[in-house]
Amino acid sequence: MTGPVRVIVAAAPLDWEVERGKELLGGLKESLADLGDIVEVAGVATAPSDVESLIKGADAAGVAVYACTGGTDRILLRAREAYGGPLLLFAHMKYNALASLREAVAAIKRRGSRAFVAYGSTGDFVGVLNSFARAAVAASKLRGLRLGVAGKPEPWLLNVPDPSIVEKVVGVKVVAIKWDDLLAEAQNVPAEEVLRLVDSLKARFGRVEVSDGDLEKAVRLYLAMKRIVERHGLAALAVEARDMLVERLRDWGPYLGVALLSDDGIPADYEADVEAVLTKLVVYLLTGQPSFMANITVVDRRDSTVLFSHCTVPPSMTVERESVLTTYFETGRSVAIRGKLREGERVTFTRIALEPRPAIMIGTGVIVNGDVGRDDLCRTQIIVRVDGDVNRLIEESLGNHTIVFYGDHVDALKALAEVLGWEVIRV
Secondary structure, three states, X not given: OOEOEEEEEEXXXXXXXXXXXXXXXXXXXXXXXXXXXXXXXXXXXXXXXXXXXXXXOXXXXXXXXXXOOOOOHHHHHHHHHHOOOOEEEEEEOOOOHHHXXXXXXXHHHHOOOOOEXXXXXXXXXXXXXXXXXXXXXXXXXXXXXXXXXXXXXXXXXOOOOOHHHHHHHHOOEEXXXXXXHHHHHHHOOOHHHHHHHXXXXXXHOOEEOOXXXXXXXXXXXXXXXXXXXXXXXXXXXXXXXXXXXXXXXXXXXXXXXXXXXXXXXXXXXXXXXXXXXXXXXXXXXXHOOOOEEEEEEXXXXXXOEEEEEEOOOOHHHEOHHHXXXXXXXXXXXXXXXXXXXXXXXEEEEEEEEOOOOOEEEEEEEEEXXXXXXXXXXXXXXXXXXXXXXXXXXXXXXXXXXXXEEEOOOHHHHHHHHHHHOOEEEEO
């Protein structure tokens, strides 16, 4: 199921109710134009059989049924019976539509099934549908994608799912890639290609604290990652930071490469944390945005702030002229990014865990410091004033690495959890 979410208006068969359904349908086509190609307005259903014909043969990522009158109970129930994928049932606040919705939802539950349910005005429907459609399309796109793991997860990571679990829960196949193959690929990249990108990067960043030789190695790894991604048909890449553990590889860190790859639309990061990179992939499918994988290093309960830090960040998320190409924190070698993120912007932070039961942690806040500058933490450091209870980040941890990205996307993430049947941990 990879097509757009199909939208159906449900109305009882009395003449005035049918006219109301047709009128609402016309208004929806105009209101939903901004959602682009993730939704498709299918038609009006005034009988259960109409729903089947409007759904039949559609390669839909989801179905949304807007009940605009009462007497639509069986239409809503038939939608669940006829379509096994993500289903949104919505009731207008007038004309007894809510009564029909409640009856249908009870019947669906008694049959051991479920649906995403909402209620309100047409404006409310557009907002709910936006989140639902983004979630349904993202969930649909996940199935069949390939996530590469170059090397092995770092030994300090304790929450590493078996590849079979990843495929079973979200439909993403984990592809094992030898780290030595990545290094060999890097060493074979043409020098002229490397030098062009080195010059470009030096012009983009406000300060460069590493040598051209270090930059060349980091760029070689990045270009090798791109070739590996293309060769294996990958949608995301988790890369081992082998330079941390092997002295002869100290100058071959992946920190710059995964940042640039994320800006290319291939969510990637280091330490080979599969669940964290899977979270980055979900964020990208939902929003089209790159994201920052970070450690949570300081939680201040007094002013409800969190310090997020890590040694790389997609350059597009930063104020580049105020950001620095520098060394990796733990080794003082290779190339990392000290990025300044945009202060005053709202962010969402999230993390997926697949075991023992799939769950997603979701929080929001505002960046109050986009470049902290401490010398005892990873290079990119931001402070976020969190909207919720920061204690839950400690008490309800799903794993250390947390994914931060611009904007408030709580509704879309919650809709995704609803679509997939996951537990939501709200910070």
